Amino acid sequence: MRIALDAHGGDVGLARNISAAIETIDDPTLEVVLVGHQLQIEVELKRRSVAAGTFEILHAEEQIGMGDAAVQSIRRKSDNSITRAMELVKDGSVDAVVSAGHSGAVVAAALMTLGRLRGVSRPGLGTKIPTREQVAFCLDIGAVIDPKPEVMLQWGYLGACYSESVLGIRNPTVALLSNGEEASKGDALTRAARELFETASFNFVGYVEGRDMLHRPPHVTVTDGFTGNIALKTAEGTASYMASIIRRELTSSLKNKLLAALLRPTFRRMREQMDFEGIGGAPLLGVNGVVIVAHGHSTAKALVNAMRNAQHAAEVQLPKLLHNALPDDTKVSADPEPLVAEVTSS
């Protein structure tokens, strides 16, 4: 499998992406194509004593900054690394794209270059959630801010298919994120979506509350991109806030420092169990290709995980499976609305 890696994606940028690529060198099943500024990439590879020719490099003159406007920057900077990576997928010379760049720009570039799968109204961005008991997946986390209920129904099918084919869950449970478990709960959008979900052929189990997203989550949680983005970032923020309290308390005295040192392996295991960044990136479901958006803070390990995830999705031919998973009566033939006006930028 050949994966295009956006060499400039993420808060750290080039160095970290190169580190991730280097970690895959010994894997004969995975070939990384580095997309970005050729000279800069070559300098960085040389600095790491990587032989010329180890990686294929596709030059892109421009880069999208994390603060750029998503759609506009993709349109204006036509020779940017994200769009160039998408073009490689489109012409079939790679099997998937991974980028830790500006997520709104990645979504916009995917929509503009690859387009949607036939029948999909609005592709959704999903992510695994770190939970103990089971693999949990949630979408949309920010690609579509004010979706229609019909769009959310499609996400139910796409999420269930992803969960089954990539995450290996048989007959995954699907729920809608809401403010309570009773059917009377939900805002107007969620209640309308629930009516559609009740008639779906996937395993719909009703509403899930924010509290249970980590404790006893359904396999797939569907929500609009506004709520999903806020829920995910609130969970991340709470986890990192708690981690900062723990860090501060455990370094507050010499005694605590010593005890903490003895507990180091334990704390490492804890961190791994609540790692929102190392879970393999966020697949964009519903575009015509395999696209994984990695977290801007991704470590090299997280980027490697995202590439493995992309490789796996490409192996099972995810886009084809997703298209087949949508029942005909949920497919749309054309969508009159502007496609990329509402994609998010973070």
Place this chain on the structure above:
Amino acid sequence: MRIALDAHGGDVGLARNISAAIETIDDPTLEVVLVGHQLQIEVELKRRSVAAGTFEILHAEEQIGMGDAAVQSIRRKSDNSITRAMELVKDGSVDAVVSAGHSGAVVAAALMTLGRLRGVSRPGLGTKIPTREQVAFCLDIGAVIDPKPEVMLQWGYLGACYSESVLGIRNPTVALLSNGEEASKGDALTRAARELFETASFNFVGYVEGRDMLHRPPHVTVTDGFTGNIALKTAEGTASYMASIIRRELTSSLKNKLLAALLRPTFRRMREQMDFEGIGGAPLLGVNGVVIVAHGHSTAKALVNAMRNAQHAAEVQLPKLLHNALPDDTKVSADPEPLVAEVTSS
């Protein structure tokens, strides 16, 4: 100050509320009126060797269960402890109500018995958020699921006034919860609210993301009840999920158990810093009286905090301040919509 305590509120019910009331006995500034089933309350007080007559008791024959439908149960069970407590506020024989019961039922009973402050369209339920740097307050967390932007503007004024008068913050910053900081972000409702907030006389500072609600929050975060409920419960769920991981890891071996025992005071301090339950309950802002909804899981200490909070709000004459804080052009004279149809139940 006289506070009516719903003796049957909360997951544990009578015993815990009685414990909280007992903790206030030595405080001459606070007089607790227990509202609930007289005989059951007397039996519980006797069991604790509390002298008859220590507390005034107001009998209510019925109770609202945590699983009951909010509005219907308040209507059907007319002699319930929550409504009886509200009636004490209404006739001026107590200064505030605290209930750890069914929050939707408390909101419904407050609306039906006390009514709204003149000019307030929809009262909002707020809560303090445990953060390190400063006191942060968020509303609405579930009273109004699909508010209009004008309702959210009122919450901006009510939240700022509460933050100033009860929490002691001078010129509090006010933000809208959104999926990104840029003005282009937000769902349709949040963007419409932002337009109104831009013209408000309180200190509006723009959007805040879920990630920053704990790390560097504004003093007041305003959001709709659906999103607020999900964000708050997600934060609570993440915190308790992490606590469960820590607990499991620290009891996974004899060595860890010993080290954890030595760190016990440290862990206690940590817990206090991320205590979502001990922060004094959720004030219902905009009704004609001081009403505090405590968390269903409240400990006795949390209930005492909620009563202290209620006492303080009554001392500053919160309802009057809130009414004065609303500029005339944001006040509504009548609201044609059903008031209590959309209150939540948890």
